[in-house]
Amino acid sequence: GESVGLHLPTLSVQEGDNSIINCAYSNSASDYFIWYKQESGKGPQFIIDIRSNMDKRQGQRVTVLLNKTVKHLSLQIAATQPGDSAVYFCAENIYNKLIFGAGTRLAVHP
């Protein structure tokens, strides 16, 4: 079946560096994409979203890039902080349902 994401990698970064988390999706009919942050024992927290008619969207310290040609989504976090440590999920909206990727663990080191 179609899915978002392939595995659960871990990204380790130094505090203050920029982080880039990647996600591959396979369903070309997806029209809306969301990045979520999940801390241990909590539900996912909305970070930023992007619609399929856009290729870039910026928020506070975060930027999402969408490349529909290669079905790739990325989340960039500027000046990564210890509080950014969590698991990050991309999710694609298709048929009004969200399909989640496997997630990436971000570990921020001082």
Added chain:
Amino acid sequence: GAVVSQHPSRVICKSGTSVKIECRSLDFQATTMFWYRQFPKQSLMLMATSNEGSKATYEQGVEKDKFLINHASLTLSTLTVTSAHPEDSSFYICSARVGNNQPQHFGDGTRLSIL
């Protein structure tokens, strides 16, 4: 805004017990709510879509008689795990959204442990 409250946050009970989990949208009305299940170190798997005033739509492989969903109002959906067994132990998370193609906002989950 867009706060979703889930209760209880943790349940420990004996095998054979039925457990009800509540999901409330506190500051918005949600015609659609969703129930997910998450095993340790894994992603969220959609179980069912809960529609206010109508029957829930279950994903393939999810037993509707095992996981009863009721969405009686625009701010409340409940998931009842009937006759729970140890294999039902998991992290159950609900979400709600204002409308189509809008972000889903998640509750903080319910950790269900069946002994």
